Amino acid sequence: MVYSVKNIFNTRIESMYDSRSRKYVGFDQYGVRNAEHYNSLDWKSLVREFEKETLCRHRAQLFRRSTLERKLPPTVKVRQTKHADYGERTMFECSVWSFYPQAINVSWLIDGVETVTDVSSTDVLPNEDWTFQLHSYLELILKRGERLTCRVEHSSLVKSLEVDFDTFSLDAKYIKLSVGSIFFCIGFTAAVGGAVYYWWKRRSGFSPVDGREQTSTSLSDL
Structure with missing residues (x-):
C-alpha cells in the first residue's frame, strides 16, 4: 500500500509526500524548502500515516x-x-449470463464428447450491473437419441456446469403421433369387437323381442 500526496502550483509539482519513505521530497528550490519544513513537523507524518490507514487501506x-x-x-x-426436426441442419445457442469475473470457458458436448466443429461464439460482453454475458453457437444435424450439452467452466463454480438441450419440442410431435395411434387402435379394436359380438348374436338366433314372446307363450300354457 503506497500513499502519496502531491503539492502542485501552476500545474507543476513542487513537493510530494511518499508513504514508503515517510517524508516529503521537493522538486524545485521553493519545493525543497517546503519539504524540509514539512519533514520537521512530526505531526505532519503522523497525519499522513493516519490518512493512509483510514482512507487508502479501507x-x-x-x-x-x-x-x-x-x-x-x-x-x-x-x-x-x-425450429428444425431430427436429421435437419440447425443452429443451437448456449447463452451464459450474469457472471463475474470475466474469464470463462464454454464448450459443446455430444453424448459426453467435446466437439469443436462448426462452433462459434461472441466476445464476452459487459452488462449494466458490472457482470458479463457470452453466447456460443453450434451448427449441427441432431440425431434422434443424441445428448447435446453445453459445458461452462468459471471460477465461481465448484465444478463445471453442464446444461442439456431439452429435446421435448422435437419429441412432442412423435409423442402426439404415438398417443393418437394408441387411441385409434383402441377405438378400432372396440369397433371390431362390437361388430363381431353383434354378428355372433345374430348367427346364434338371439333376439330380445323373440325372447319376450316365448316367455309370454310359456306363461299362457301354464
Whole structure:
C-alpha cells in the first residue's frame, strides 16, 4: 500500500509526500524548502500515516471485495435458434449470463464428447450491473437419441456446469403421433369387437323381442 500526496502550483509539482519513505521530497528550490519544513513537523507524518490507514487501506478493502474477490455464478440456457426436426441442419445457442469475473470457458458436448466443429461464439460482453454475458453457437444435424450439452467452466463454480438441450419440442410431435395411434387402435379394436359380438348374436338366433314372446307363450300354457 503506497500513499502519496502531491503539492502542485501552476500545474507543476513542487513537493510530494511518499508513504514508503515517510517524508516529503521537493522538486524545485521553493519545493525543497517546503519539504524540509514539512519533514520537521512530526505531526505532519503522523497525519499522513493516519490518512493512509483510514482512507487508502479501507477503500482498497472495499475495492478488493467488489472486484478481485467478487464472484457471481453464470445462468445458462440452451435453445434452438430456429425450429428444425431430427436429421435437419440447425443452429443451437448456449447463452451464459450474469457472471463475474470475466474469464470463462464454454464448450459443446455430444453424448459426453467435446466437439469443436462448426462452433462459434461472441466476445464476452459487459452488462449494466458490472457482470458479463457470452453466447456460443453450434451448427449441427441432431440425431434422434443424441445428448447435446453445453459445458461452462468459471471460477465461481465448484465444478463445471453442464446444461442439456431439452429435446421435448422435437419429441412432442412423435409423442402426439404415438398417443393418437394408441387411441385409434383402441377405438378400432372396440369397433371390431362390437361388430363381431353383434354378428355372433345374430348367427346364434338371439333376439330380445323373440325372447319376450316365448316367455309370454310359456306363461299362457301354464
